[in-house]
Amino acid sequence: MSTLKVNTLEEATVGGATFYTAKAWVSYNGTGTVAIRGDGNVSSITDNGAGDQTVNFTSNFTTANYGQAAVSTVTSAQGYLIYAKEGVAPTTSAARFSLSDTSAYGDSNNVGISFHE
Numbered sequence: 001m002s003t004l005k006v007n008t009l010e011e012a013t014v015g016g017a018t019f020y021t022a023k024a025w026v027s028y029n030g031t032g033t034v035a036i037r038g039d040g041n042v043s044s045i046t047d048n049g050a051g052d053q054t055v056n057f058t059s060n061f062t063t064a065n066y067g068q069a070a071v072s073t074v075t076s077a078q079g080y081l082i083y084a085k086e087g088v089a090p091t092t093s094a095a096r097f098s099l100s101d102t103s104a105y106g107d108s109n110n111v112g113i114s115f116h117e
Contacts, residue, residue, distance in 0.1 A: 022114040023066065024057050030072075030099070030107040046094075051105025052085065053097055055113060060092040067116040072099060072108040080108050 009019045024041035028034060030053055034045045046054040068090075070082040085096040095115065099108055 020116055023061060023117045024055075025112075025114040026055055027110075027112045029109050030111050031109045032107075047107075048096070049105075051080070051099040051107060053099070053107075053111075054094050055097070055115075056094045057092075057115075061115070061117050062092070063117065064090045064092050066090070068095060068113060069116075070097065070111070070113040072112070073110040080106060082111070082113070 009021075011017050011019070022040065024039075026039040026042040026045070027037045028039075028045055029037065030045075030047070034047050034053065036042065036045060041058045042055055043058040044056045046056065048054060068084070072080045072082050080099040080101055082097055082099050084090065085098050088096045090096070095113075097113070099106060099111070
C-alpha cells in the first residue's frame with residue numbers, strides 16, 4: 001500500500017476549489033454501552049450520562065477552533081438534535097456533545113460526527 005502526502009489538494013480547473021478532508025470522524029451506537037462502528041482518528045467515546053458523550057481523538061488537533069458536523073437518528077418517531085455541550089469548550093484532544101429531543105436528553109442508536117480543521 002502506498003501513502004500519498006500533500007499539503008494542499010485542489011481541483012484541476014483554473015480557480016478550482018481546495019478540498020478539505022475530515023481530520024477525524026466517527027460513526028457509533030450511543031445507546032447502552034457505546035459501540036464505535038467506524039472511525040478515523042478517534043480513540044474512544046466517553047459516555048457521560050444520558051445524551052452526553054465525549055469524542056476523544058487519537059491525534060490532537062493543532063487548535064480547538066475546528067468545525068464539526070453531526071447527524072443522529074433514533075428508533076422513535078422523533079430525532080435528536082446534537083450540539084456542543086453547553087459550558088464545555090472543545091479541546092485539541094476531545095469534543096463533548098449533548099443529544100436531545102424537544103423535552104429531554106437521550107442516547108441515539110446511530111450517531112455520525114466529522115471534525116474539520
